[in-house]
Amino acid sequence: MRPAIHLVSAALAFAALAFGAVPPASAADMPNPAADARAFQKYFTDKFPKVKLEDFVNGPYAMDEDMHRQWEEKEQFPPYDFSLDLGKEMFSTPFKNGKSYADCFPNKGIGIRQGYPYFDEKEGKVVTLELALNRCREANGEAPFSYVKDEMAALTAYMAFTSRGKPFDIKIPNDPRALQAYQKGKEYFYTRRGQLNFSCATCHVQEPGERIRAEVLAPALGILNAMPIYRSEWGGMGTISRRFTTCNSQTRGVPLDPQDDEYRDLEYYLSYVSNGLPISGPGARP
Amino acid sequence: MSISRISALSLGSALLIVCATAALAAGSEADFKAAYAAAEAANKEAGLLRNQWTTTEAALAAAQKAADRGDFDQAIAASKEAEALAKASIFQSTSEKQAWKALEIR
Numbered sequence: 494m495r496p497a498i499h500l501v502s503a504a505l506a507f508a509a510l511a512f513g514a515v516p517p518a519s520a521a522d523m524p525n526p527a528a529d530a531r532a533f534q535k536y537f538t539d540k541f542p543k544v545k546l547e548d549f550v551n552g553p554y555a556m557d558e559d560m561h562r563q564w565e566e567k568e569q570f571p572p573y574d575f576s577l578d579l580g581k582e583m584f585s586t587p588f589k590n591g592k593s594y595a596d597c598f599p600n601k602g603i604g605i606r607q608g609y610p611y612f613d614e615k616e617g618k619v620v621t622l623e624l625a626l627n628r629c630r631e632a633n634g635e636a637p638f639s640y641v642k643d644e645m646a647a648l649t650a651y652m653a654f655t656s657r658g659k660p661f662d663i664k665i666p667n668d669p670r671a672l673q674a675y676q677k678g679k680e681y682f683y684t685r686r687g688q689l690n691f692s693c694a695t696c697h698v699q700e701p702g703e704r705i706r707a708e709v710l711a712p713a714l715g716i717l718n719a720m721p722i723y724r725s726e727w728g729g730m731g732t733i734s735r736r737f738t739t740c741n742s743q744t745r746g747v748p749l750d751p752q753d754d755e756y757r758d759l760e761y762y763l764s765y766v767s768n769g770l771p772i773s774g775p776g777a778r779p
Numbered sequence: 780m781s782i783s784r785i786s787a788l789s790l791g792s793a794l795l796i797v798c799a800t801a802a803l804a805a806g807s808e809a810d811f812k813a814a815y816a817a818a819e820a821a822n823k824e825a826g827l828l829r830n831q832w833t834t835t836e837a838a839l840a841a842a843q844k845a846a847d848r849g850d851f852d853q854a855i856a857a858s859k860e861a862e863a864l865a866k867a868s869i870f871q872s873t874s875e876k877q878a879w880k881a882l883e884i885r
Contacts, residue, residue: 529884532884532885533884536884679883680879683879683880683882683883684875684879685871685875685878685879686830686871686872686875687832687833688832688833688834688864688867688868690871692879692882694882695882698882698884699882742833745832745833745834746830746831746832746833747831747832747833747836749829755829
Protein backbone atom coordinates (compact mmCIF):
# COMPACT_ATOMS: atom_id res chain seq x y z
CA MET A 494 0.00 0.00 0.00
CA ARG A 495 2.74 2.43 1.04
CA PRO A 496 4.66 2.27 -2.30
CA ALA A 497 1.38 2.90 -4.05
CA ILE A 498 0.76 6.02 -1.92
CA HIS A 499 4.26 7.28 -2.74
CA LEU A 500 3.62 6.70 -6.41
CA VAL A 501 0.34 8.62 -6.27
CA SER A 502 2.02 11.47 -4.33
CA ALA A 503 4.83 11.68 -6.86
CA ALA A 504 2.35 11.73 -9.73
CA LEU A 505 0.34 14.50 -8.04
CA ALA A 506 3.49 16.52 -7.40
CA PHE A 507 4.50 16.15 -11.03
CA ALA A 508 1.06 17.19 -12.18
CA ALA A 509 1.16 20.25 -9.91
CA LEU A 510 4.53 21.24 -11.32
CA ALA A 511 3.47 20.65 -14.88
CA PHE A 512 0.02 22.22 -14.76
CA GLY A 513 -0.47 24.06 -11.51
CA ALA A 514 2.64 25.63 -10.01
CA VAL A 515 3.82 27.11 -13.30
CA PRO A 516 0.74 28.43 -15.03
CA PRO A 517 1.11 29.24 -18.71
CA ALA A 518 1.56 32.95 -19.44
CA SER A 519 -1.81 34.46 -20.28
CA ALA A 520 -2.36 37.21 -22.83
CA ALA A 521 -2.91 39.60 -19.89
CA ASP A 522 0.67 38.96 -18.72
CA MET A 523 2.22 39.78 -22.08
CA PRO A 524 3.58 43.32 -22.39
CA ASN A 525 1.40 45.49 -24.58
CA PRO A 526 3.14 48.87 -24.90
CA ALA A 527 0.44 50.46 -27.08
CA ALA A 528 -2.28 49.57 -24.56
CA ASP A 529 -0.04 50.74 -21.72
CA ALA A 530 0.48 54.13 -23.36
CA ARG A 531 -3.26 54.57 -23.93
CA ALA A 532 -4.06 53.67 -20.30
CA PHE A 533 -1.21 55.87 -19.02
CA GLN A 534 -2.36 58.94 -20.93
CA LYS A 535 -6.00 58.32 -20.01
CA TYR A 536 -5.11 58.08 -16.32
CA PHE A 537 -3.59 61.56 -16.34
CA THR A 538 -6.16 63.23 -18.55
CA ASP A 539 -8.92 61.78 -16.31
CA LYS A 540 -7.10 62.93 -13.18
CA PHE A 541 -6.56 66.43 -14.56
CA PRO A 542 -9.48 67.03 -16.93
CA LYS A 543 -8.69 70.73 -17.28
CA VAL A 544 -5.12 70.12 -18.49
CA LYS A 545 -4.70 69.62 -22.22
CA LEU A 546 -2.74 66.54 -23.20
CA GLU A 547 0.12 68.54 -24.73
CA ASP A 548 0.38 70.74 -21.61
CA PHE A 549 1.50 67.84 -19.42
CA VAL A 550 5.02 68.47 -20.74
CA ASN A 551 5.05 71.62 -18.58
CA GLY A 552 5.02 69.55 -15.40
CA PRO A 553 3.90 71.33 -12.26
CA TYR A 554 3.27 74.52 -14.25
CA ALA A 555 0.37 72.79 -15.97
CA MET A 556 -1.25 71.89 -12.65
CA ASP A 557 -2.00 75.28 -11.21
CA GLU A 558 -3.02 78.65 -12.70
CA ASP A 559 -0.81 80.73 -10.42
CA MET A 560 2.20 78.58 -11.17
CA HIS A 561 1.39 78.74 -14.87
CA ARG A 562 1.50 82.56 -14.73
CA GLN A 563 4.84 82.42 -12.92
CA TRP A 564 6.16 80.13 -15.61
CA GLU A 565 4.98 82.39 -18.44
CA GLU A 566 6.89 85.26 -16.86
CA LYS A 567 9.92 83.10 -16.31
CA GLU A 568 9.90 82.03 -19.96
CA GLN A 569 10.51 85.65 -21.01
CA PHE A 570 14.03 85.37 -19.57
CA PRO A 571 14.43 81.62 -19.22
CA PRO A 572 17.10 80.46 -16.79
CA TYR A 573 18.28 77.78 -19.21
CA ASP A 574 19.32 80.33 -21.83
CA PHE A 575 22.98 80.32 -20.83
CA SER A 576 23.07 76.55 -21.11
CA LEU A 577 21.35 76.68 -24.47
CA ASP A 578 23.92 79.14 -25.81
CA LEU A 579 26.76 77.02 -24.48
CA GLY A 580 25.24 73.91 -26.01
CA LYS A 581 24.89 75.52 -29.41
CA GLU A 582 28.52 76.64 -29.33
CA MET A 583 29.74 73.23 -28.17
CA PHE A 584 27.67 71.46 -30.80
CA SER A 585 29.12 73.51 -33.63
CA THR A 586 32.73 73.39 -32.43
CA PRO A 587 34.68 70.66 -34.24
CA PHE A 588 36.55 67.96 -32.31
CA LYS A 589 40.35 67.87 -32.53
CA ASN A 590 40.05 65.50 -35.50
CA GLY A 591 37.97 68.03 -37.42
CA LYS A 592 34.71 66.11 -37.16
CA SER A 593 31.77 67.22 -35.04
CA TYR A 594 28.64 65.99 -33.30
CA ALA A 595 26.72 66.54 -36.50
CA ASP A 596 28.70 63.70 -38.09
CA CYS A 597 27.40 61.21 -35.51
CA PHE A 598 23.67 61.78 -35.89
CA PRO A 599 20.98 61.62 -38.56
CA ASN A 600 19.98 65.01 -39.99
CA LYS A 601 23.25 66.36 -38.55
CA GLY A 602 21.73 66.14 -35.07
CA ILE A 603 19.09 68.82 -35.67
CA GLY A 604 15.46 68.13 -34.73
CA ILE A 605 15.98 64.50 -33.73
CA ARG A 606 15.47 64.52 -29.95
CA GLN A 607 11.97 63.02 -30.28
CA GLY A 608 13.47 59.71 -31.50
CA TYR A 609 15.59 59.14 -28.38
CA PRO A 610 15.99 56.76 -26.70
CA TYR A 611 15.86 54.06 -29.34
CA PHE A 612 16.45 50.33 -29.23
CA ASP A 613 19.67 49.39 -31.00
CA GLU A 614 19.11 45.94 -32.45
CA LYS A 615 22.83 45.41 -33.07
CA GLU A 616 23.74 46.08 -29.46
CA GLY A 617 20.51 44.59 -28.12
CA LYS A 618 20.09 47.54 -25.75
CA VAL A 619 18.48 50.93 -25.38
CA VAL A 620 20.56 53.92 -26.51
CA THR A 621 19.75 57.27 -24.96
CA LEU A 622 20.71 60.67 -26.36
CA GLU A 623 23.18 61.26 -23.51
CA LEU A 624 24.84 57.91 -24.22
CA ALA A 625 24.92 58.57 -27.97
CA LEU A 626 26.60 61.95 -27.36
CA ASN A 627 29.34 60.43 -25.25
CA ARG A 628 29.83 57.59 -27.72
CA CYS A 629 30.21 60.22 -30.42
CA ARG A 630 32.86 61.97 -28.37
CA GLU A 631 34.77 58.78 -27.67
CA ALA A 632 34.59 57.65 -31.31
CA ASN A 633 36.26 60.94 -32.19
CA GLY A 634 39.03 60.73 -29.62
CA GLU A 635 37.42 62.99 -27.03
CA ALA A 636 36.91 62.17 -23.35
CA PRO A 637 33.29 61.51 -22.36
CA PHE A 638 31.43 64.09 -20.32
CA SER A 639 29.92 63.41 -16.92
CA TYR A 640 26.30 62.40 -17.38
CA VAL A 641 25.13 64.59 -14.53
CA LYS A 642 27.01 67.85 -15.15
CA ASP A 643 26.66 71.04 -17.13
CA GLU A 644 28.33 70.08 -20.42
CA MET A 645 25.98 67.15 -21.06
CA ALA A 646 23.02 69.28 -19.99
CA ALA A 647 24.08 72.03 -22.42
CA LEU A 648 24.44 69.67 -25.38
CA THR A 649 21.11 67.95 -24.76
CA ALA A 650 19.46 71.35 -24.16
CA TYR A 651 20.50 72.49 -27.60
CA MET A 652 19.41 69.26 -29.27
CA ALA A 653 16.05 69.39 -27.48
CA PHE A 654 15.59 73.02 -28.47
CA THR A 655 16.02 72.17 -32.15
CA SER A 656 13.27 69.55 -31.71
CA ARG A 657 10.73 71.63 -29.82
CA GLY A 658 7.16 70.91 -30.75
CA LYS A 659 7.97 67.58 -32.39
CA PRO A 660 6.01 64.75 -30.77
CA PHE A 661 7.86 61.98 -28.99
CA ASP A 662 8.13 59.13 -31.46
CA ILE A 663 9.69 56.21 -29.61
CA LYS A 664 9.64 52.93 -31.48
CA ILE A 665 9.65 49.41 -30.12
CA PRO A 666 10.95 47.22 -32.94
CA ASN A 667 9.73 43.69 -33.46
CA ASP A 668 12.50 42.25 -31.33
CA PRO A 669 11.81 40.40 -28.07
CA ARG A 670 14.80 42.13 -26.48
CA ALA A 671 13.23 45.53 -27.16
CA LEU A 672 9.98 44.44 -25.56
CA GLN A 673 11.93 43.06 -22.62
CA ALA A 674 13.80 46.37 -22.22
CA TYR A 675 10.47 48.21 -22.25
CA GLN A 676 9.01 45.80 -19.69
CA LYS A 677 12.05 46.13 -17.42
CA GLY A 678 11.77 49.90 -17.61
CA LYS A 679 8.13 49.66 -16.60
CA GLU A 680 8.99 47.35 -13.73
CA TYR A 681 11.68 49.76 -12.53
CA PHE A 682 9.22 52.66 -12.68
CA TYR A 683 6.69 50.96 -10.42
CA THR A 684 9.10 49.17 -8.06
CA ARG A 685 9.47 50.63 -4.59
CA ARG A 686 13.03 51.09 -3.42
CA GLY A 687 15.08 52.95 -0.87
CA GLN A 688 14.40 53.15 2.85
CA LEU A 689 11.45 55.48 2.21
CA ASN A 690 9.84 52.70 0.15
CA PHE A 691 9.02 54.96 -2.80
CA SER A 692 8.75 54.05 -6.44
CA CYS A 693 8.91 56.59 -9.26
CA ALA A 694 5.13 56.09 -9.48
CA THR A 695 4.59 56.92 -5.81
CA CYS A 696 5.31 60.58 -6.53
CA HIS A 697 4.66 60.94 -10.23
CA VAL A 698 1.55 58.76 -10.65
CA GLN A 699 -0.13 58.72 -7.26
CA GLU A 700 0.60 62.29 -6.17
CA PRO A 701 1.23 64.64 -9.11
CA GLY A 702 0.08 68.16 -8.37
CA GLU A 703 0.47 67.56 -4.62
CA ARG A 704 3.22 69.07 -2.55
CA ILE A 705 6.15 67.20 -1.09
CA ARG A 706 7.55 69.79 1.27
CA ALA A 707 7.77 72.94 -0.89
CA GLU A 708 7.78 71.16 -4.25
CA VAL A 709 4.82 70.43 -6.49
CA LEU A 710 5.22 66.95 -7.90
CA ALA A 711 5.25 66.64 -11.68
CA PRO A 712 3.07 64.11 -13.51
CA ALA A 713 4.97 61.21 -15.06
CA LEU A 714 3.21 61.89 -18.36
CA GLY A 715 5.45 64.20 -20.37
CA ILE A 716 8.07 64.37 -17.65
CA LEU A 717 10.98 63.63 -20.01
CA ASN A 718 9.74 65.86 -22.83
CA ALA A 719 11.07 68.91 -20.97
CA MET A 720 14.51 67.50 -20.24
CA PRO A 721 17.10 68.75 -19.59
CA ILE A 722 15.80 71.22 -17.05
CA TYR A 723 16.99 74.19 -15.09
CA ARG A 724 15.93 73.61 -11.50
CA SER A 725 15.88 76.44 -9.05
CA GLU A 726 16.41 73.86 -6.31
CA TRP A 727 19.65 72.73 -7.99
CA GLY A 728 20.65 76.26 -8.97
CA GLY A 729 21.58 74.87 -12.37
CA MET A 730 20.83 72.51 -15.20
CA GLY A 731 20.15 68.82 -14.84
CA THR A 732 20.17 65.95 -17.29
CA ILE A 733 17.86 62.93 -17.27
CA SER A 734 20.69 60.99 -15.61
CA ARG A 735 20.87 63.59 -12.87
CA ARG A 736 17.11 63.43 -12.35
CA PHE A 737 17.06 59.64 -12.07
CA THR A 738 20.02 59.38 -9.70
CA THR A 739 18.82 62.15 -7.41
CA CYS A 740 15.32 60.63 -7.28
CA ASN A 741 16.92 57.42 -6.03
CA SER A 742 19.03 59.12 -3.39
CA GLN A 743 16.07 61.22 -2.21
CA THR A 744 14.29 57.99 -1.31
CA ARG A 745 17.45 56.87 0.55
CA GLY A 746 18.41 54.39 -2.11
CA VAL A 747 21.95 54.14 -3.45
CA PRO A 748 21.72 55.36 -7.06
CA LEU A 749 22.98 53.15 -9.85
CA ASP A 750 25.61 54.45 -12.22
CA PRO A 751 24.24 56.85 -14.84
CA GLN A 752 23.34 55.02 -18.05
CA ASP A 753 23.24 51.62 -16.35
CA ASP A 754 20.81 49.32 -18.14
CA GLU A 755 18.04 49.95 -15.60
CA TYR A 756 18.07 53.71 -16.22
CA ARG A 757 18.24 53.26 -19.99
CA ASP A 758 15.23 50.93 -19.86
CA LEU A 759 13.37 53.32 -17.55
CA GLU A 760 13.94 56.18 -19.97
CA TYR A 761 12.71 53.96 -22.83
CA TYR A 762 9.48 53.13 -20.99
CA LEU A 763 8.77 56.66 -19.76
CA SER A 764 9.44 58.16 -23.17
CA TYR A 765 7.31 55.58 -24.96
CA VAL A 766 4.24 56.18 -22.81
CA SER A 767 4.56 59.91 -23.60
CA ASN A 768 4.57 59.28 -27.35
CA GLY A 769 2.63 61.98 -29.16
CA LEU A 770 3.39 64.70 -26.62
CA PRO A 771 5.69 67.46 -27.89
CA ILE A 772 9.31 67.95 -26.95
CA SER A 773 9.46 71.09 -24.79
CA GLY A 774 13.03 70.98 -23.53
CA PRO A 775 15.03 72.58 -22.25
CA GLY A 776 12.65 73.29 -19.40
CA ALA A 777 12.64 75.14 -16.12
CA ARG A 778 11.27 73.85 -12.86
CA PRO A 779 10.96 75.30 -9.34
CA MET B 780 43.95 34.19 57.98
CA SER B 781 47.22 36.07 57.85
CA ILE B 782 47.60 39.45 56.28
CA SER B 783 50.01 38.04 53.69
CA ARG B 784 47.44 35.42 52.68
CA ILE B 785 44.74 38.11 52.37
CA SER B 786 47.09 40.21 50.20
CA ALA B 787 47.84 37.24 47.99
CA LEU B 788 44.11 36.59 47.54
CA SER B 789 43.46 40.27 46.79
CA LEU B 790 46.25 40.30 44.24
CA GLY B 791 44.91 37.14 42.69
CA SER B 792 41.40 38.61 42.51
CA ALA B 793 42.72 41.80 40.98
CA LEU B 794 44.66 39.81 38.38
CA LEU B 795 41.54 37.80 37.61
CA ILE B 796 39.53 41.00 37.10
CA VAL B 797 42.22 42.47 34.85
CA CYS B 798 42.42 39.29 32.80
CA ALA B 799 38.64 39.01 32.58
CA THR B 800 38.35 42.64 31.47
CA ALA B 801 41.03 42.14 28.84
CA ALA B 802 39.26 39.01 27.64
CA LEU B 803 35.96 40.93 27.43
CA ALA B 804 37.59 43.76 25.44
CA ALA B 805 39.12 41.26 23.01
CA GLY B 806 35.73 39.58 22.75
CA SER B 807 34.10 42.92 21.89
CA GLU B 808 36.45 43.47 18.98
CA ALA B 809 35.82 39.97 17.73
CA ASP B 810 32.08 40.51 18.15
CA PHE B 811 32.34 43.74 16.16
CA LYS B 812 34.20 42.00 13.36
CA ALA B 813 31.56 39.28 13.20
CA ALA B 814 28.68 41.77 13.31
CA TYR B 815 30.32 43.99 10.69
CA ALA B 816 31.00 41.03 8.39
CA ALA B 817 27.35 39.93 8.66
CA ALA B 818 26.17 43.45 7.83
CA GLU B 819 28.56 43.72 4.88
CA ALA B 820 27.43 40.35 3.54
CA ALA B 821 23.77 41.40 3.72
CA ASN B 822 24.54 44.72 2.04
CA LYS B 823 26.46 42.91 -0.69
CA GLU B 824 23.41 40.74 -1.31
CA ALA B 825 21.28 43.90 -1.54
CA GLY B 826 23.81 45.20 -4.08
CA LEU B 827 23.33 42.10 -6.22
CA LEU B 828 19.61 42.91 -6.13
CA ARG B 829 20.48 46.48 -7.20
CA ASN B 830 18.79 47.91 -4.14
CA GLN B 831 21.21 49.14 -1.51
CA TRP B 832 20.09 51.85 0.88
CA THR B 833 22.09 54.96 1.73
CA THR B 834 21.20 54.43 5.39
CA THR B 835 22.85 51.00 5.38
CA GLU B 836 26.03 52.55 4.06
CA ALA B 837 25.86 55.30 6.68
CA ALA B 838 25.43 52.75 9.48
CA LEU B 839 28.37 50.69 8.18
CA ALA B 840 30.54 53.82 8.07
CA ALA B 841 29.47 54.74 11.62
CA ALA B 842 30.32 51.23 12.80
CA GLN B 843 33.79 51.39 11.31
CA LYS B 844 34.37 54.85 12.76
CA ALA B 845 33.34 53.70 16.25
CA ALA B 846 35.60 50.66 15.98
CA ASP B 847 38.51 52.86 14.91
CA ARG B 848 38.22 54.83 18.14
CA GLY B 849 37.89 51.61 20.18
CA ASP B 850 34.22 52.00 21.02
CA PHE B 851 33.22 48.44 20.21
CA ASP B 852 29.83 48.59 21.92
CA GLN B 853 28.81 51.40 19.58
CA ALA B 854 30.49 49.68 16.64
CA ILE B 855 28.52 46.48 17.26
CA ALA B 856 25.26 48.39 17.67
CA ALA B 857 25.82 50.26 14.39
CA SER B 858 26.79 47.03 12.61
CA LYS B 859 23.60 45.37 13.78
CA GLU B 860 21.60 48.36 12.61
CA ALA B 861 23.33 48.15 9.21
CA GLU B 862 22.55 44.44 8.98
CA ALA B 863 18.89 45.04 9.83
CA LEU B 864 18.65 47.79 7.20
CA ALA B 865 20.34 45.64 4.57
CA LYS B 866 17.99 42.75 5.32
CA ALA B 867 15.02 45.12 5.02
CA SER B 868 16.26 46.23 1.59
CA ILE B 869 16.57 42.58 0.54
CA PHE B 870 13.03 41.94 1.76
CA GLN B 871 11.84 44.98 -0.18
CA SER B 872 13.46 43.75 -3.39
CA THR B 873 12.03 40.28 -2.97
CA SER B 874 8.50 41.40 -2.21
CA GLU B 875 8.53 44.05 -4.97
CA LYS B 876 9.17 41.39 -7.61
CA GLN B 877 5.40 40.89 -7.59
CA ALA B 878 4.12 43.84 -5.56
CA TRP B 879 5.05 46.47 -8.19
CA LYS B 880 2.17 45.24 -10.34
CA ALA B 881 -0.33 46.61 -7.82
CA LEU B 882 0.76 50.15 -8.70
CA GLU B 883 0.63 49.71 -12.46
CA ILE B 884 -1.77 51.86 -14.48
CA ARG B 885 -3.92 49.47 -16.51
